[in-house]
Amino acid sequence: MRADLQELKALCKEVRRDIVKMTAAAGSGHPGGSLSSVELLVGLYFAKMRHDPQRPDWADRDRFILSKGHVAPVLYSVLARAGYFPVEELLTLRKLGSRLQGHPSMLSLPGIDNSSGSLGQGLSQANGLALAARLNKQDYRVYCLLGDGELQEGQVWEAVMTAAHYKLSSVCAIVDYNNLQIDGPVEEVIGLHPLADKWQAFNWHVISIDGHDLEQVLAAYDEAENVKDKPSVIIAKTIKGKGVSFMENVAGWHGRAPNQEELAKALAELAN
Amino acid sequence: MIKKPTRDGYGEALLILGESNPDVVVLDADLAMSTRTNWFRDKYPERFFDIGIAEQDMLGTAAGLAMGGKIPFATTYGVFIAGRAWDQIRTTICYANLNVKIGGMHGGISVGADGATHQALEEIALMRVIPNMKMIVPCDAIEGRKATLAAAEIPGPVYLRFAREATPIFTKEEDEWQFGKANLLRAGTDVTIIGCGPILYEALLAADQMAQEGISCRVLNMHTIKPIDTEAIVAAAEETGAIVTVEEHQVNAGLGGAVAEVLVKNKPVPVEMVGIMDTFGESGNPDELAIKYGLTHRDIMTAVRRVLNRK
Known part of the structure; x- marks a missing residue:
């Protein structure tokens, strides 16, 4: 289901609008990291992954494992825009009884x-999914999005x-490297530098890209798929809060929702 | 008296499952010989994954295998699995109700010489509090095998607690065994001893000796901790009027706590608890430790007398 680049770019704007609207409606949530991951997810769901919104349980679908669960808004928006559930439901985010936890x-x-x-x-x-696929002789790929701050977790x-x-070449990790976490810049909290070298030393195929450049994103997914003897990681340099000027590169927007005034300003910036 | 560790029952069951169910896979964290998963590994190497000394990763990998349609048995010592990987069990496995089976070895103080760090005394408390989790504590190797085989058929997460030492086999192959249903080991009318795990053998010794004093003890094998057999506990309270719980585990929030919860809500009667009393263990041989920490049939008899005085 590869759409053309212009359509994908328009979709990214749409998703960004969803993110600020959803978090504003919820009055809480995580816009910063959601906005930094938009191209990565739009690229996956609209140009790369084998999936079918009509069959969410399709056994041979490619899998998307969200490790940094707090960026649920970007995933919900992309899933709704892909047709997994009604777009109107996005505004129920975080509300009692909502499916959008x-x-x-x-x-x-x-x-x-x-x-x-x-x-x-x-x-x-x-990894477990990739091992299951190997045992079951299935050829689905497994994508896993991680935050950069998250890499401080030992697991x-x-x-x-x-x-x-286990040479799990069907695994493609994606690091949303926006260099901000709740307490400040990642390098000031517990630094990751040199990040690419670390993954390389652990025997991964490393692809470093600009995570907001859709062409680079799609090329990276293709490159990862062609590596057959080791897992791949895409280290995507991104901007936290990307697309909304007053949110960009501000740690405070990690976990706070825009108010109505801020929402209007954000939507104006994100207009087509 | 034939003795065998309950963990042997786990290893035997995995071999049976290896043959009967192609979806069963086994994971270990560098303790395959000790946990008996090496038996499965040697026969079904392609379905065995050693994750190394990385228990949290092992539980997450097991979760992924379950998402992919497999029935993983993740295995290592109880302290490292129920303790160290608790959040992985809670959030990754139980919240999503994934079909992951957990074999927790070396439960109890009878682990012995390794001392407090390796004596798992908290898994019952840690596991039974998590929604969707189910938990079984087999009393001998035969029950260990039956419980493991049953776990493969029970949808969702199941924790199985095993012990290190060779302990008496006192159930029979032909005994009926049903998940969630306590087994009556001795009929009795004056008091009910409710226990789980190999320490139930001490409960039987206690019941036999009390019988010589004219006291009739019912002995219930509460092998399933969760869901607990409320009916059997309430019936015991109604029919015998006093309860002694017996476990090789902290009584706080352990089997003692679980039984007390049922009783206060349904039929309050006097309860005495035999088990670990809010303390860590230490190095020693299992028999010495059982005496020092009050886990012998004599301690159970003392508890029976105490509870009868409160009736």
């Missing part, structure tokens, strides 16, 4: 491949070793 629940909403919210746990799940590096050890 504050952090994703795979039992609550079609299209969600894992439940997450406690950081550091997704890559292990991606991530356990999983990094496991994927390399």
Whole structure:
């Protein structure tokens, strides 16, 4: 289902509008990291992954494991825009009785491949899915989105070793490298530098890109798919809050929703 | 008296499952020989995954395998699995109700010489509090095998608690065993001893000796901790009027706590608890530790006398 670049770019704007609208309606949530991951997810769901919104349980679908569960808004928007559930439902985010939980629940909403919210746990799940596919002789791929701050969790590096050890080439990790976490810049909290070298030393194929350049994003997914003897990681340099000037590169927008005035300003900037 | 560790029952069951169910896979965290998963590994190497000394990753990998349609049995010592990987069990596995089976070895103080760090005394409390989790504590190797086989058929997460030491086999192959249903080991009318795990053998010794004093003890094997057999507990309270709980685990929030919860809501009667009393263990041989920490049939008899005085 590869759409053309202009359509994808328009879709990215649409998703960004959804994110600010959803979090504003909820009065809470995580716009910053959601906005930084938009191209990465739009690229996957609209140009790369094998999936079918009519069959969310299709056994041979490619999987998307969201490890940084707090960016649920971007995933919900992309799933709704892909047709997994009505777009109107997006505004129920975080409300009592909603299928759109504050952090994703795979039992609550079609299209969600894992439940997450406690950081550091997704890559292990991606590995397990890849091992299951190998045993079942299925050829689906497993994508796993991680935050950069999340890489401070020890379990991530356990999983990094496991994927390399079992040569899980169907696993593609994606790091949303926006360099901001709640307490400030990642390099000031607990630094990751040199990040690409770390993954390389753990025997991963490393692809470094600008995570807001759709052409680079799509090329990276293709490159990862062609690596057959090791897992791949895409280190996507991004801007937290991308697309909304007053949110960009401000740590405070990690976990706070825009008010009505801020929403109007954001939507004006994100107009087509 | 034939003795065998309950963990042998786990290893035997995995071999049976390896043959009967192609979806069963086994994971371990560098303890395959000790946990008996090496038996499965040697026969079904393509379905065995050693994740190394990385328990949290092992549980997450098991979760992924379950998402992919497999029935993973994730295995290591109880302290490292129920304790260290608790959040992975809670959030990744139980919240999503994934079909992951957990084999927690070396439960109890009878682990012995390794000391407090390796003596798992909290898994019942840690596991039974999580929604969707189910939990079984087999009393001997035969029950260990039956419970493991049953776990493969029970949808969703199941925790199985095993012990290290060779302990008496006192159930029979032909005994009926049903998940969630306590087994009556001795009929009795004056008091009911409710226990789980190999320490139930001490409960039987206690019941036999109390019988010589003219006291009739019912003994219930509460192998399933969750869902607990409320009916059997309430019936015991109504029919015998006093309860002694017996476990090789902290009584706080352990089996003692679980039984007390049922009783206060349904039929309050005097309860005495035999088990670990809010303390860590230490190094020693299992028999010495059982005496020091009050886990022998003599301690159970003392508790029976105490509870009868409160009736």
